[in-house]
Amino acid sequence: MSHIIEVARQQVLEEGRGLTEEQLLEVLRLPDESLEELLALAHQVRVTWCGEEVEVEGIISLKTGGCPEDCHFCSQSGQFTSPVRSVWLNIPELVEAAKETARTGATEFCIVAAVRGPDERLMTQVRAGIKAIHAEVDINIACSLGMLTQEQVDELKGMGVHRYNHNLEAARSYFKDVVTTHSYEERWATCDMVKKSGMELCCGGLVGMGETLEQRAELAAQLAELDPHEVPLNFLNPRPGTPFGDLEVMDGRDALRTIATFRLAMPRTILRYAGGRELTLGDLGARDGLMGGINAVIVGNYLTTLGRKPEEDLDLLNELKMPVRELQKTL
Amino acid sequence: MTRTPSERFCGHCGQDRAVGHHDRCDRAALLEPPRHCAACRRRMVVQVTPTGWTARCSRHGEVTGEPV
Numbered sequence: 095m096s097h098i099i100e101v102a103r104q105q106v107l108e109e110g111r112g113l114t115e116e117q118l119l120e121v122l123r124l125p126d127e128s129l130e131e132l133l134a135l136a137h138q139v140r141v142t143w144c145g146e147e148v149e150v151e152g153i154i155s156l157k158t159g160g161c162p163e164d165c166h167f168c169s170q171s172g173q174f175t176s177p178v179r180s181v182w183l184n185i186p187e188l189v190e191a192a193k194e195t196a197r198t199g200a201t202e203f204c205i206v207a208a209v210r211g212p213d214e215r216l217m218t219q220v221r222a223g224i225k226a227i228h229a230e231v232d233i234n235i236a237c238s239l240g241m242l243t244q245e246q247v248d249e250l251k252g253m254g255v256h257r258y259n260h261n262l263e264a265a266r267s268y269f270k271d272v273v274t275t276h277s278y279e280e281r282w283a284t285c286d287m288v289k290k291s292g293m294e295l296c297c298g299g300l301v302g303m304g305e306t307l308e309q310r311a312e313l314a315a316q317l318a319e320l321d322p323h324e325v326p327l328n329f330l331n332p333r334p335g336t337p338f339g340d341l342e343v344m345d346g347r348d349a350l351r352t353i354a355t356f357r358l359a360m361p362r363t364i365l366r367y368a369g370g371r372e373l374t375l376g377d378l379g380a381r382d383g384l385m386g387g388i389n390a391v392i393v394g395n396y397l398t399t400l401g402r403k404p405e406e407d408l409d410l411l412n413e414l415k416m417p418v419r420e421l422q423k424t425l
Numbered sequence: 426m427t428r429t430p431s432e433r434f435c436g437h438c439g440q441d442r443a444v445g446h447h448d449r450c451d452r453a454a455l456l457e458p459p460r461h462c463a464a465c466r467r468r469m470v471v472q473v474t475p476t477g478w479t480a481r482c483s484r485h486g487e488v489t490g491e492p493v
């Protein structure tokens with residue numbers, strides 16, 4: 095039995111205190127033989143500090159492609175020769191997507207735009223979209239519109255946006271290798287404003303981008319310091335034409351170790367399976383992650399890539415006897 | 426898989442299906458909508474929604490699909 099697992103059992107499971115960066119690195123270095131035990135502990139931590147429920151969310155791209163930023167993992171940057179073309183969704187299509195999402199039993203609908211930050215055209219579309227969704231669909235609305243000004247934070251809060259997504263993307267020490275058009279500090283500043291506004295902050299990142307284990311532990315520790323309400327964990331899906339397009343897909347066991355590590359860093363957060371899980375972990379991975387610290391999923395498709403059928407995830411939750419979180423409790 | 430003559434180009438990489446190998450493309454196609462028109466290889470305008478997708482070629486119209 096491994097020492098760090100016993101330390102985590104006491105510190106995280108019993109006392110609810112997340113592991114430190116050094117401790118997280120020890121977890122990431124655990125051998126494959128310890129993986130099962132590690133995932134079991136992460137699951138216990140999740141059930142103890144978050145409960146049995148799993149939060150289900152759907153996402154939609156309101157404005158796809160043509161982004162001026164150069165995040166090296168992203169097929170929507172206008173700086174690479176990615177095959178993704180620019181397109182805007184209209185309001186009736188947006189409302190329809192919200193309805194599709196609500197029909198799956200999801201309580202969250204996240205509206206995403208590929209931008210550095212919202213301009214007036216986007217804010218106008220978001221305003222109209224949120225109003226139309228609120229009038230017709232019973233669902234919480236989240237937004238992910240890039241970096242914000244304080245005025246925009248206040249306006250989104252006023253519109254009834256209850257959660258805002260803005261990822262750190264990478265550890266501070268690796269950020270410059272991932273993005274050069276804006277800084278880690280700028281991202282942090284938006285996250286900070288969102289948190290102070292009273293909107294729930296959703297902030298995560300990607301792993302499998304060529305970072306070291308030290309940097310993976312660093313990202314988990316920096317997220318824990320920020321203490322977001324939700325942490326979406328993405329595994330790099332190498333997109334053709336992007337600077338990270340030729341990287342290897344992350345090993346499934348490393349992905350599972352990362353999930354457990356993030357849970358041991360943040361015992362109380364909503365830890366969401368986001369992009370890349372189908373590729374990294376296959377069908378089995380959905381189950382292993384949900385039994386290893388994950389307590390939220392994105393159902394259906396992503397922004398530019400496809401996911402599993404919503405019924406597959408919902409059947410799995412049913413089989414695992416994990417209740418789907420209902421709307422009234424999240425309001 | 427048999428393909429009709431109108432499916433001349435690979436929806437994933439946009440190259441001629443008769444040239445080179447597209448096994449990797451076909452596997453990738455399980456997790457993403459086509460980006461190139463099969464008839465003319467133009468880049469299509471693709472919109473993904475939670476439970477479906479549409480891909481539109483300015484010349485050859487729209488194809489749609491469901492999640493995998």
Ligand code: SF4
Nearest residue numbers: 161163165168171208
């Ligand atoms: S800001 Fe967002 S949409 Fe733009 S390149 Fe970066 S990740 Fe992609």
Ligand SMILES: [Zn+2]
Nearest residue numbers: 435438447450
């Ligand atoms: Zn091809």
Ligand SMILES: [Zn+2]
Nearest residue numbers: 462465482485
């Ligand atoms: Zn065409």
